[in-house]
Amino acid sequence: MSASAPARAGGRVAEAEHVPQPPRRPGRALGGGVLLLIAALMLPLSLTAVWARSELTDTDRYVSAVAPLAANPAVQDAIVDDVTDGVMAHIRLDGLLKAIPRAERPALRQRFTRGIREFVDKQVRQVVTGRAFPTVWSGVHRNAHQALDGTLTASGNAPVTLDLTPIIERVKHQVATNGLGIDVARRVPRMGTEIVLLQSPDVPRARTAYQAVRVAALLMPPAAALCLLAGLLLARRRRRALICTGLGCAAATASLAAALVLVRTRAVDALPAVVSRPAAEAFADALTGSLRTAVWLLLGAALLTVALAAAGPPAVRALMATAAHREGGRPERSEHG
Numbered sequence: 001m002s003a004s005a006p007a008r009a010g011g012r013v014a015e016a017e018h019v020p021q022p023p024r025r026p027g028r029a030l031g032g033g034v035l036l037l038i039a040a041l042m043l044p045l046s047l048t049a050v051w052a053r054s055e056l057t058d059t060d061r062y063v064s065a066v067a068p069l070a071a072n073p074a075v076q077d078a079i080v081d082d083v084t085d086g087v088m089a090h091i092r093l094d095g096l097l098k099a100i101p102r103a104e105r106p107a108l109r110q111r112f113t114r115g116i117r118e119f120v121d122k123q124v125r126q127v128v129t130g131r132a133f134p135t136v137w138s139g140v141h142r143n144a145h146q147a148l149d150g151t152l153t154a155s156g157n158a159p160v161t162l163d164l165t166p167i168i169e170r171v172k173h174q175v176a177t178n179g180l181g182i183d184v185a186r187r188v189p190r191m192g193t194e195i196v197l198l199q200s201p202d203v204p205r206a207r208t209a210y211q212a213v214r215v216a217a218l219l220m221p222p223a224a225a226l227c228l229l230a231g232l233l234l235a236r237r238r239r240r241a242l243i244c245t246g247l248g249c250a251a252a253t254a255s256l257a258a259a260l261v262l263v264r265t266r267a268v269d270a271l272p273a274v275v276s277r278p279a280a281e282a283f284a285d286a287l288t289g290s291l292r293t294a295v296w297l298l299l300g301a302a303l304l305t306v307a308l309a310a311a312g313p314p315a316v317r318a319l320m321a322t323a324a325h326r327e328g329g330r331p332e333r334s335e336h337g
Contacts, residue, residue, distance in 0.1 A: 028234050028236075029234070029235065029236050031234055032230070032231045032232070032233070032234030032235040032236075032241065033231070033235070033241070033244075034231075035227045035228075035230050035231030035234065036227070036228065036231035036232070036235070036241055036244065036245045036248070037248060038224075038227045038231075039224050039225075039227035039228035039231060039245065039249075040245050040248030040249040040251075040252055041248070041252050042220055042223060042224035042227065043224050043228075043249050043252070043253070043298065044249070044252045044253045044255075044256040044295065044298060045216075045220060045256075046216075046217075046220040046221040046223075046224050047256075047291070047294050047295065047298060048256065048291065049213055049216040049217040049220050049221075050217045050221065051290060051291040051294065052213045052217070053213050053214055053216075053217035054217075055287060056148075056149065056152070056210060056213065056214075057149060057214070059142060059145045059146055059149065062141070062145045062287075063138050063141055063142050063145065065286050065287055065289065065290070066137075066138075066141050066283070066286050066287070067134065067137070067138050067141075068286065069137070069282055069283065069286055070133055070134040070137040070138075071134070072279075072282045074276060074278035074279045074281075074282050075279045075282055075283070076125075076128045076129065077276065077278075077279070078275075078276035078278075078279035079124075079128050079164075079167065080121060080124045080125050080128055081276070082164065082195065083124045083128075083164055083167055083168055083171060084117060084120050084121045084124050086164065086168060087120050087124070087168065087171065088113075088116070088117055088120060091113075091116060120171070123171055123174045124167075124171050124174075126174060127167065127170045127171050127174050128167075132170075133167075133170075136166050136167055136170060139166060140162065140163065140164065140166055140167065141162070143163060144160065144161070144162045144163070144197065147160050147161070148160045148197065148198065151198070151203060151207075152203075152206060152207050152210040153210075157200045157201075157203040157204065158200065158203070159196055159197075159198055159199055159200045159203070160196075160197045160198035160203075161195060161196050161197060162195040162196075162197055164195065228245065231245070232245075239309055239312075242305065242306075242309040243306050243309045243310055245305075246302045246303070246305040246306035246309065247302075247306055249298070249302040250299055250302040250303050250306065253295055253298050253299040253302060254299060256295055257292070257295050257296070257299070260288060260291070260292065260295070264281070264284045264285075264288070267280075267284065268280045268281055268284065
């Protein structure tokens with residue numbers, strides 16, 4: 001044993017002195033943690049803002065989302081009921097009942113009304129289930145979305161409606177082709193029926209929300225990315241910070257998914273009783289379909305990030321090698337191999 005080597009009792013060599021560690025900066029670590037927490041919360045919110053902006057401003061995207069509803073049985077039933085009600089509102093039987101004794105008119109009116117309604121209902125259903133209806137359906141919604149976008153971007157408080165006149169015009173043509181329905185078609189005026197989508201008193205609040213969504217969709221995604229990058233740069237233990245951020249993002253995304261279910265349920269329950277619940281649920285699912293898909297993708301990406309960060313660099317290398325094999329590539333061999 002060297003004379004210069006310090007020894008302990010029992011002949012064991014004393015441990016080397018610890019290498020001095022750099023001083024800790026709790027403020028920097030705390031700032032990084034706060035930024036990562038903000039990023040984890042902003043990522044799902046940014047996703048929601050981008051989805052809302054695209055649904056409100058992109059007419060083609062909206063029409064593409066609601067186009068499959070033309071073949072939805074619940075939506076078809078709701079349209080048949082609404083259009084039939086709109087046609088029956090213009091049917092007058094007074095002229096037909098003039099020759100009937102007054103005492104017999106109520107019973108005959110009820111029978112005539114029921115028979116005419118069944119006839120009109122059948123004709124409307126033939127139109128709604130016909131091959132040309134999807135084109136009419138898309139046109140109706142395209143006009144409604146353009147009216148909504150114009151109302152939210154301009155001044156004024158005009159209500160936004162879903163005009164079913166094109167459907168009623170096709171129904172009138174369908175009815176007029178039947179000898180029994182010529183008189184019925186002639187009694188229906190040019191104007192059709194409308195479904196109010198946004199009442200006049202609600203327009204100012206909707207316009208404020210619309211402007212907020214547009215601004216949020218532009219600012220929140222880059223802000224979330226900057227917070228994530230800055231938080232990881234400030235973190236002392238970046239691997240652990242990445243795991244915590246992924247878990248936080250997954251929790252926030254799961255909360256968003258639960259909130260979507262809750263909002264959908266409350267929104268449908270708040271509709272008037274005359275609105276078909278199955279049709280309203282189908283509409284809600286169609287409009288939020290892309291958002292729900294994006295939410296699940298974000299949740300999966302967050303959990304995958306947590307798994308890879310927890311497994312360490314070997315797992316990342318293995319994943320990259322697997323991806324390279326799937327793309328048809330081969331891992332490069334070492335020059336010394």
